[in-house]
Amino acid sequence: MAEKEKKYDRQLRLWGDHGQRDLENASVCLINVTATGTETLKNLILPGIGSFTxxxxxxxxxxxxxxxxxxxxxxxxxxxxxxxxxxxQELNPDVKGEYVEEDVSQLLERTPQFFTGFSVVISGSLTLTVLKKLAALLWPHKVPLVVCLSYGFLGYIRIAVEEHAVIESHPDNAHEDLRLDDPIEDFVKFCDSIDLESLDKKDHSHTPYLIILFKYLQTWKNDHNGQVPNTWKEKKQFKAAILAGVRKNAEGVPEDEENYDEAAKHVNTAFVPNKIPPELKAILDDHKCLNITDSSSNFWILANGLRQFVQNEGCGFLPLRGSLPDMTSDSERYVKLQNIYQAKAAHDMQIVSNYVSQACSSLGCGNGRVSERDLKRFCRNAHFLRVLRTRSLEEEYKQPSKAVIDEFTSDSNSDALWYVLWRAVEMFYTTHGKYPGIEDEELEMDVSRMKSFVKDLMKSWGIPGAIEAVSDDSLQEICRCGAAEIHSVAAYMGGVAAQECIKLITGQYVPVSGAYIYNGLKSTSLTLAV
Incomplete structure (x- = not known):
């Protein structure tokens, strides 16, 4: 592991050793050798997936x-x-590579189960008929299909998966779980044992800001009918009260006490009510959480245990995360605080574990099904759980979502235009067996044909008047590239697609939901809920 830690040091900081294990156990299938497809594989082989075909x-x-x-x-x-x-394979000797010299349509006919054993299937340029057949095969097996391609200066990624659970979504602006609105009993006792006024200079300036916040909060609540500071004006007054507690020297000049500055700085976030996020509430109320069976995934069994904790011992709160932010403090009191929070987190996790064990026993699948490591990771990240569900390709091609139509019809400059034109390109290929613009002498004819396909598409979507939003320049652009892959665009799209595959494999970070459109003409992008 020491060699791997050195080799994969930077990525381990992103998804941890457990994420790296998930990568090393993953098998990825690439269908069709396109520039975009091989760039995607390159960016999966370098961080160390287990194997690829x-x-x-x-x-x-x-x-x-x-x-x-x-x-x-x-x-x-x-x-x-x-x-x-x-x-x-030369890029990383840790990764095993294989190849199949067979057309995907023939392989689908002969051995369809070949594709269902992969962690992720990446599709390059496929005909619409074969793509739909592949997607329909993978959908019930919950194998993610990542459609990734570049087309001239344009790029397109579409993830199709029935359900994908994310345990570690890594939100950018997560609040610390300090529970000052419902303090831990041992934390209250510890704070009560400290008298700020009687501390000497060193201990006063090294009292953790968490203790300072709590003590000043008790004084505030006594003067404000038990309420915490909520408005901007109240929080400003509360900060002023904290900073007034900084000790002064003989000349009346405030001492340099960073811990009081930290306490004032964290006023805006420390008193955020500890509520269950809407996304998590939807998970806990999901029918898969309420009705677990022996075929339920570990995610839903854990979610069921979490729901019972929230309803019973948690009294509406989630299990404590148990982590503390860094702060100015002496080691003794900081470690004491850490122990208090970690002990409460371990206590909460044990209760969830009991519920999970009971569920596993009732389902006849044994207590060892969910590991302690997975249970701990689940509880620590309970605030940030996400479940991604996409529409199937079959549903999308019957009728795109209202979001697509609204985006396309409401903004003439939206990159949703290229989604519409790509759908028309697929219709063109299905009819003519070639991409528009492949033959230079038929370029103008292909532009006219494309416009006709766009009209048919608009009519089938119930927005025939929207054809006015499709300019002749955009039709010329989609035809003049002749379906060519420009390597710089392919390299970019390969990077984005590999990033999404890693999210799917590790269950960390939230993948793109819908279709991702890249416009290399303007260096813009758009994600559409298709």
């Missing part, structure tokens, strides 16, 4: 070798899957 029955052409760093020009005519696998 490339499925492609095509052979390398001069065009393939011209825009794909992982197809050797000297091997034109050989199978793309074999050459790409060999070059990609």
């Amino acid at each position: 490339i499925v492609d029955g095509g052979r390398i052409s001069g065009q393939d070798a011209g825009n794909n760093f992982f197809l050797d020009p000297e091997k034109i005519g050989e199978y793309k899957s074999k050459v790409a696998m060999e070059l990609l």
Whole structure:
């Protein structure tokens, strides 16, 4: 592990050793060797996925070798899957690579179960018929399908998965769980044992700000009918009261007491009510949480135990996280505070563990199904749980969401335009067996054909008048690239797609929900709830 820690040091800081283990146990399938697809795989192999398999029955052409760093020009005519696998595997000897020299449509017909054993399946350029068939196969097996492609200066990513649970969403602005609105009994006793007025100079300036906040809060509540400072004006008054407690020297000049500055600084966040977030409430009220079975995932069994804790011993609160922020303090009192919070967190976790054990026993799946490590991680991150559910490709292609139509019709400059045009490109290919603009001499004819497909699309969506939002310039742009992959765009999209795959594999951070559109013409992007 020491060598791995050195090799993967920076990424371990992002998703921890447990996230790295998830990566090393993951198997990824890439369908079709495109520049975007191999860039995606590159960005998964470097951080150390367990294995990858490339499925492609095509052979390398001069065009393939011209825009794909992982197809050797000297091997034109050989199978793309074999050459790409060999070059990609050189990036990281820890990763195992395999290839299948077969067209995906044939493999789907002959051995469909081949695809259901992967952690993630990444699709490059597929015909609409094959893409829908692949998506329908993976959907009930809960294998995420990541459709990723670049098309000229444009990029597109679509994640299709029935359900994806996120335990560690890593929110940017999470408040510390200090429970000053419902203080821990041992914390109250500890604070009551400290008299700020009687402390000597050193102890006074090294009293943890958490204790200072609590003591001043008790005084405030006594003077304000038990209420905490809520308004901006009240919080300003409360800060002033804290800063007035800074001791002064013989000349009447305030001492340099950082702990009092820290206490005043944290007033705005320390008294935020400890409520259950709406996203988490939806999880706890979900039918899968209320009705667990022996086929339920560990996530829902844990969620069920969490719900019972909140309803009973938690009295409406979640299990304490048990972590403390850094603060100016002497070691003895800071460690004492840590022990108090960690003991309460361990107590809460044990109660949740009891509920989970009872559930496992009643389901006949044994107490060892949920590990202590997973239980601890779940409780520590209970505030930040998320469940992602996307629409299936079948649903999307029947009718896009209202959000797509509203975005497209309300803003003529929105990148939703490119989503519409990509759908029209798929219709074009299904009808003509080629992409628009492939043949230079038919460019203007293809522009006219594309406009006709867009009209049909608008009509099927019930917004025929919206065709006015599609300019001739945009139609020219989608046709003139001739479905070519520009390597700089492919590299960017490969980075984004790999990031989303890592989120799916580790269960950390929240993946893109819907379709991600990248507009390289303006260097803008948009996520659409499709």
